[in-house]
Amino acid sequence: MAQQIYVNLAVRDLSKSKAFYQAIGATLNPQFSDDTTACMVISDTIYVMLMTPEKWAVFTKKPLVNAHEASEVMLALSCDDRASVDRMTDTAGEYGGKADVNAKHDLGFMYGRSFEDPDGHIWETVFMDMSQFPTAASSDA
Incomplete structure (x- = not known):
């Protein structure tokens, strides 16, 4: 399992x-x-x-933090493609959350956005295309 x-x-x-x-x-x-x-x-x-x-x-028994005011955790979900990242993040903003609470990331091989749920918990949505991952330049030394 x-x-x-x-x-x-x-x-x-x-x-x-x-x-x-x-x-x-x-x-x-x-x-x-x-x-x-x-x-x-x-x-x-x-x-x-x-x-x-x-x-x-x-x-x-630990006190709860107000996630709108303090950072407690940042969770990340992988998505199937860039459109899925955009769809989930935009939908979050339309249904009581807040889209793009952190800067968007576009590294070519990796694309990510973030959102808060209604209680301020931060989620990242990420797509990675490892076929586009940069390779280290080979050394001629």
């Missing part, structure tokens, strides 16, 4: 956050969701667990 990742995020408005993540392509797994938690499936190996602050407090 492939290793999976569960990204746990505290959210202020669970309904709004579920709608946001569904808009950018995630699906709700009702089996692991209730009125305090929503399991949003990004892929067969990536899950985002959205939790109310009260549910979050069950797992840690």
Whole structure:
């Protein structure tokens, strides 16, 4: 079985956050969701667990940061192509998030943008075309 990742995020408005993540392509797994938690499936190996602050407090006593004011983590998702990067980032901005919170990156072989979800968690969307990765110049020495 492939290793999976569960990204746990505290959210202020669970309904709004579920709608946001569904808009950018995630699906709700009702089996692991209730009125305090929503399991949003990004892929067969990536899950985002959205939790109310009260549910979050069950797992840690550390105070929550306001991700609109302080940086806590930056998450990155690979995309199939540049158009997918643009589509996800633009959709995030249209559905309660904020598109392009960091500078766009275009290195030729790598293209990336970023967005915040409604609670300020930063996501990067990235496409890499390794066939365009620059090769080191060979030395004649």
